[in-house]
Amino acid sequence: GAVVSQHPSRVICKSGTSVKIECRSLDFQATTMFWYRQFPKQSLMLMATSNEGSKATYEQGVEKDKFLINHASLTLSTLTVTSAHPEDSSFYICSAVAGPNYNEQFFGPGTRLTVL
Amino acid sequence: AQKITQTQPGMFVQEKEAVTLDCTYDTSDPSYGLFWYKQPSSGEMIFLIYQGSYDQQNATEGRYSLNFQKARKSANLVISASQLGDSAMYFCAMRDLFAGNNRKLIWGLGTSLAVNP
Secondary structure (H helix, E strand, O other): OOOEEEEOOEEEEOOOOOEEEEEEEOOOOOOEEEEEEEOOOOOOEEEEEEEOOOOOEEOOOOOOOOEEEEEEEOOEEEEEEOOOOHHHOEEEEEEEEOOOOOOOOEEOOOEEEEEO | OOEEEOOOOEEEEEOOOOEEEOOEEEOOOOOEEEEEEEEOOOOOOEEEEEEEOOOOOOOEEOOEEEEEEOOOOEEEEEEOOOOHHHOEEEEEEEEEOOOOOOOOOEEOOOEEEEEEO
8 A cells, every 4th residue: 555654753852943844745746634633542633734735724622823834745745833832742643645646545653743 | 514423432442353434424415425534632633534425335445335325314433353553532523515615524433443462
């Protein structure tokens, strides 16, 4: 199946700093990418939908100025957590869809963010 | 509104036995897709199986099969011959098939499966 990578896999940062997480589709072009957040022992919470070349669509309650999403190419989307605080500590997962005729979302391995 | 319900927070099964993980859904869309994903402790989401609302037959993928009962709006996952490596969280998800660029999935809360040796 298609491969999606995420970098970094783990990051620890100080409160107030910004962290960028990259999501790459390695062997296909992703027209749409999704960013999720997952707290321990909970389900995935969709944060935003990112279509290449257009602005991301954020879910209700997600601060677009705090979670900046850029989908600059068909193989790369980035999530930047700006001025991170301890409550932003979570597991962030991206997924990608190859195109309108594809049903499956391919997931990255996730990034565990810890804000001290 | 679309909704996925997984009523089993945790399940236990003996190795080599079969187990059924429940999933019911609610949608007014005529065309939809149902998905099951596995999430081991490492965190990665692994796609297991897909069922389209117009598919005539239940989906099967190796040891995984989907018991799709459209009238009851259920899409239970059956894992046959359980293995220790099947211990993980299992999520049921759904999405509208004709949503254009809005391809987001609606997720259930998940079921934690533990396979006992």
